[in-house]
Amino acid sequence: MTRNKKTGIFTGTVLGLAVAISPFTYADNHPIRIAYIEPLSGPFANVGDAGLKHFRFAAEKINEDGGIMGRDVEIVAMDNKQSPSESVQLVQRAVDDGIPFVTQGNGSNVAGAMVEAVDRNNRRNSDNKVLYLNYAAVDPALTNERCSFYHFRFDASSAIKLEALTNYMKTKDDAIDDIFLINMDYSHGQFISKRMKELVGEKNLDAEIVGDVLHPIGQVRDFAPYVSRIQQSGADTVISGNWGNDLSLLVRAIDSAGVDVNIYTYYGGGLGTPAAVGPSGEDKLYQISEWHADVNVDEGHTEYEKWFQEFKSRYPEIDWYYHRIYNQMHMLKNAVEKAGSTDSDAVAKALEGMTFQSQTGQITMRAKDHQILQPMYISIMDTDAKYDADNSGVGFRTIAKIPVEQATDETSCNMKRP
């Protein structure tokens, strides 16, 4: 008897689970699926995993509010192992599965390969097109010479970040005289090194580039020699597009040597850096970003603060970091509703030129090159911030909000439209 009962419970559980995970449960609901193509294994798995949690959370919130046209949003996670060729195959798999949207952001080399894959598919396979939503790859080429009708970027491109940064520098010329550029030796860092030198002349900045170093990615353990060069150059400002450990080690080495410089970064607020840097970056480490946690406090976005807290209680080890994922998901929702379907051409047309009232202000998807234009924030690391990043004890305080017209650039994009 007991045995039968146990078997019964077991069968029931298995049946229940099978029903729960089977596609039939959703059959009358037809979720709108988005393929999330990022590294979910290997050395960058933490970054890919954090992004996935952001997307899943945003999708869940949208679903609670009734989804998109009554349909649920579902994020389909795909592991590209940070490899461009794997990503191209995954785009194909998404197409084969009938998924209308792919999203990716880590690595401009991956993004470049995906733009090509999406374009190729949409040219050859017009019944089964796919739209590529880029939430983090900042290579300016993606919205200039390599721009595509099927690619939309929700992060500020590297060119726009530098534009905003130099516009800000112009307003406080007295503190910035000698700039040292230190960047990773690949397209991302090379662009910053090249463009920054041009901008100093173009903007008539009362400053001078006193040093420019490119170092190999992820191989430098001891930044002390670089710091000694920064010190020799007499720089008062360091600009770096470094991310991850390459940024953490740099900031810590500067702090340890007691060199008095301000460090302007793209990624000082995320990807493990606040935890690794800790209080040694206080009043020294700046970041330029589209948002940071204390913006909610400063500008009184209580709803969004609740969103942030709810994310934190769900995933205590990380923080809501990608405001652009919020923007991207909501703009996609609006676009699909405006288009009335998930058809790629229709959604892309709806997204073009679309404006959205984000917490930080009105943001626009520029029709010409599909680059988002949004206000940017320059913030500085601060132990007194209300919200610390990744439980590090340090958060960020806004130094300046760059209005959207100061955070824009020219584009050479001349895309083919269907």
Place this chain on the structure above:
Amino acid sequence: MLDIIAYSILNGVLYGMLLFMMSSGLTLIFGMMGVLNFAHASFYMLGAYFAYTVGLATGFWIALFLAPILVGVLGAGVERYGLRRVHQFGHVPELLFTFGLAYVIEELVALFWGTVPVPYRMPDILDFTVFTMAGLDYSAFKVFILGVSIFMFAGLWILLKKTRAGLIIQGSLSRPDMVSALGHNVPMVFTLVFAFGCALAGLGGVVGGIQFVTDPGMAFMMGPIVFVVVVLGGLGSVPGALIASLLIGILQTFFLSINFSLAGSIGTLGIESGGFFGTLWHMEATRLAPVLPYLLLVLTLIVRPRGILGKREA
């Protein structure tokens, strides 16, 4: 200029001593068992994580001693219940075993401590500047690292050269059969040396984790370079490892600190910065620095395969 060079040497020595702490254990293990222990840097990582976790409860100073002991115990377990069983199938399975182990440890660390770096910091008592040179501070913690590593080298040297245990270890390194025939338990010596080597790496991790970043990628970052040190210094030679570490540390730091290219110092001599030779001629020293240790590795294997102070061929 002179003070900048002096500061660079100090930094190079520091980096070299950290390398030495990691590679001294490996050179013993490698020299004795002939196994390239790919997981060695993982024990370095475990040292950092253990010290962080233990330190939360006991403070840094107790963790400084406890963490390497924990790592050593773990190393003994790995040797006794893993490596020794695989040993009978030859060197290749051993190699594959350590290779797999490195990944297992990395994933376990990510599982237990998360993928974000842990806030492992130096104790407040060492958080001050000892002296300033060329406008750059030299922190007390760096001096402390130097002290620990010198102490470690001295201890290791005395152990190997002046004690009976060291005699048996040295014997087992070169003539295991003979040592066994004399009635010593050679497998036991192997286990102890492996555990001891891991503990040394762990000690390197305790201080290295603070100096650099404590995250699951730290083993992967340090892995290749310790092999260079071992081969360059000579298998099984602790003084060789010391010389090789310092050489790599100082050379690399120098190449990075000083802006130098052949074209810049000798003159372009009409050589364009294109083509194979032109690229080399105009290459800045900073871009050459990361290749340097591996260049040394390749050259050592070609010119002097037994390394600086080694007695056997690699």
